[in-house]
Amino acid sequence: MKIIKPPKLNIGDTIGIVASSLPVLPHHRQQYEEGKRLISEMGFKIKEGSTTGKTRWWMSGTPKAVADDINSMFSDKKVKVIIAHTGGYSAISVVEYLDYDLIRKNPKPFIGMSDMTIYHLAIFSKTKVVGFHMDDLSYGFGRELKKGQENWPQLNQEFFLQFLTKTNAPGIIKPVTEWEEWKTGKTQGHLIGGILERISTLAGTKYFPSLDSFNGSIFFWEEIGRDLPEIYQHLYQLKHMGILERINGMLIGKIKFVKPLRQQ
Incomplete structure (x- = not known):
């Protein structure tokens, strides 16, 4: 399977910010500004998209307006990376308005988590441009720190630079928290996945990757705020679709x- 990996980022480049799902609400503002500060501290310029200043119910604009902002970031030659403000609930309504030809011709890391799963999978399905399931701006970089998390901003910056400014493989990634191994062994494969519920939301649509995209893959997923029966159902949906029999391994993130x- 031929994939498209975006060019690496250089210190001094411009990073675009979009509110691709939830708007930047008043109670997000402190985290949003802290995220911007940490990005700037690494030596990058910032361009804020039109959606970062708008609100429409649980969205930052109409689906078409949100897509236009994302498309604009992909078309801007000065913008080298696009990062989401945070997650939300609206990506499923936006993907039909994305310009996939434009994205294919101007591949850039589109960074975020949660609802970003839908964007990542849809873009990969239509263009084979890989997504970057990483911390978003506000709840990733700008998160309110709890006791024992004082070094997380530095870790976020290190991960960001490691994955986006270098062309070589990252090698062994040191764990930040403890992990359990349910089935021992070694495997290899390309990563594909995201938030489990959003994977299920997109499944069955024309924006979901082909089943062949999962062949030999390492399927990763995580969840937040779900109950066990929901997780159980989502996994069985993927099983009945024939996805789980195609993968080489599974990586489960912390279920919060x-x-x-x-x-x-």
């Missing part, structure tokens, strides 16, 4: 804020 299971 799992809803308690009540059996009364």
Whole structure:
């Protein structure tokens, strides 16, 4: 399978910010500004998209307006990387308005998590440009730190520079937290995945990658705020689609804020 990997980033380049799902709400502002500060601190210029200053219900604009902002960032030759403000719930309505020919001809890292899964998979399906499932601006770089997380901003910056400014493989990545190994062994393959619920949301549409895209892959997923029966259903959906029999391995991220299971 031939894929398109965007060019590497250089210190001094411009990074575009888009509100690709949720708008920049008042209670996001502090994290948003902190994220911008950390990006600038690494030596990059910033360009804020039109969506970062707009609100329309749970979105930053109409689906067409959000897509126009994203397309504009891909067409701007000065912008080398695009990063999402945060996740949300609107990518599924935006993907039909993206200019996939433009994206294919101007491949750039489009960075984020959560709802960004839908953008990553849709763009990969239509263009074979790889996505970058990484911390977004506000809840990644700008997150409010808890006790024991004081070194996370530095780690975020190190990961960002390691994956975006170098052409060589990152090699062994030191774990930040403890991991469990449920099935021992070694494997290899290309990564494909994201937030599990968003993968299920896109499945069955013309924007979902072909089943062959999962052949020999390492399927990664994570979740937040779901209960175990939901996760169970999503995984069985992928199983019945024939995806799980095609992969070489599975990598599960930390599942945060799992809803308690009540059996009364």
